[in-house]
Amino acid sequence: MNSLQNRANAVMAFSISAIFCLLGAIAFSALIIPSNPSGAVALDSIKVVTGRYDKNWVDYKTRNNEFANTIMRIDADLSSLFHWNTKQLFVYAVAEYSTPTHPKNQIVLWDTIIKRKSAAVISKRGLNNKYSLIDVNKKWTDVNANVSLHWNIVPYVGFMTYGHSKASEGYAFPLPSGIQT
Amino acid sequence: MNLRQVLTNSLNVLMMLFGVFMSYKAWGLYTNCESPLVVVLSESMEPAFARGDILFLSNPKKPIDIGEICVFKIPGRDIPIVHRVIDRHDSPKTGSQLLLTKGDNNNVDDRGIYQELYHNRGKMWIEPKDIVGRVQGFLPYLGMFTIFMTDYPLLKYALLGGVGLVVFLYE
Numbered sequence A: 001m002n003s004l005q006n007r008a009n010a011v012m013a014f015s016i017s018a019i020f021c022l023l024g025a026i027a028f029s030a031l032i033i034p035s036n037p038s039g040a041v042a043l044d045s046i047k048v049v050t051g052r053y054d055k056n057w058v059d060y061k062t063r064n065n066e067f068a069n070t071i072m073r074i075d076a077d078l079s080s081l082f083h084w085n086t087k088q089l090f091v092y093a094v095a096e097y098s099t100p101t102h103p104k105n106q107i108v109l110w111d112t113i114i115k116r117k118s119a120a121v122i123s124k125r126g127l128n129n130k131y132s133l134i135d136v137n138k139k140w141t142d143v144n145a146n147v148s149l150h151w152n153i154v155p156y157v158g159f160m161t162y163g164h165s166k167a168s169e170g171y172a173f174p175l176p177s178g179i180q181t
Numbered sequence B: 001m002n003l004r005q006v007l008t009n010s011l012n013v014l015m016m017l018f019g020v021f022m023s024y025k026a027w028g029l030y031t032n033c034e035s036p037l038v039v040v041l042s043e044s045m046e047p048a049f050a051r052g053d054i055l056f057l058s059n060p061k062k063p064i065d066i067g068e069i070c071v072f073k074i075p076g077r078d079i080p081i082v083h084r085v086i087d088r089h090d091s092p093k094t095g096s097q098l099l100l101t102k103g104d105n106n107n108v109d110d111r112g113i114y115q116e117l118y119h120n121r122g123k124m125w126i127e128p129k130d131i132v133g134r135v136q137g138f139l140p141y142l143g144m145f146t147i148f149m150t151d152y153p154l155l156k157y158a159l160l161g162g163v164g165l166v167v168f169l170y171e
Helices: A004-032 B003-031 B144-151 B153-169
Strands: A038-051 A065-077 A086-097 A105-114 A121-128 A144-155 A161-164 B037-039 B054-058 B069-072 B081-091 B096-102 B131-139
Touching: A038 A121, A038 A144, A065 A086, A065 A105, A065 A144, A105 A121, B003 B153, B069 B096, B144 B153
Parallel strands: none
Antiparallel strands: A038 A065, A065 A121, A086 A105, A086 A144, A105 B081, A144 A161, B037 B054, B054 B131, B069 B081, B069 B131, B081 B096
16 A cells, blocks of 8 residues: 555645646636726727728728728726736727628727736727728728727636626718728 | 456556547537637737647537637638637628637738638638637646647657556556
8 A cells, every 4th residue: 555656646646636626716716706897998080991902901802992990099997807817808999880781790999918907907099990990891881880898808727708898889980081092 | 467457457448548538529519519628739829828728618509709719720721720709790691600810919810821722712701610619718738748749759659658558567
């Protein structure tokens, strides 16, 4: 019973079980921590331009794609989401709208990664959208979009959780104003 | 080493292996996902996921929401890719969705990957049928075991040799 092999076996088995119990406790406890995150996105200006090329658009066949350039302001306080199991927060601003052909559309305008609680208060003005804002139908006529802030808590171990702020009021997209490219 | 002992040992090893395999497949049935456990292989989702992390997947029938991290395969390429959905358009005509993905650590979205193969040229979106599962849970570092096995085949043979030794010599 007391050979080296048996002892090593017993120690390994116990420590592995204990580690997994600890990881399970961390994962499940993170689900019940109370938090009160708050955030809001507002669009200060929307300009629609037509063109063939844009930030990260790759389909150059159509000459008259309508791209929207927005200037946003974002305010958020997400520090209550940082607890012992938060590895990082992935925060992204989403524009949501519906068109006659597609009832639900969501596009990410801007995103960032927050790794520390001290960086979790966001107050940004004059942000441009990071990615090309273009609809499936490549037209922005008659579109009314609302914007909201979403976040994803990436844990050290456990479950991925998501949350979002209330949606803003709708913004009407103007008609294209001139050619960009 | 007598034959009965060797056969008993082989039976025990095989029962263990098949038991694990059965649980894995049963879990796949429960989560509606062919492979509910994947290991992260690239750094395109850093700092969230590093090489060697284990992801738990599931594939519920509800529509894919924006921001969800999905594992998908491009038709013609075997390697699954774990990236985040950044565009979503629901299309009732086809009953499906048009999705665009991007790795957090990449500067550009995945259309370059979608269009890599000649027969996929012009592919601007992926659809839920290309998606193998969505990430629900995460376990760091433990997948380095499988990465070592693939990078150093010698370790694989050493492990098989070890199992062989146990089968033939354990009393």
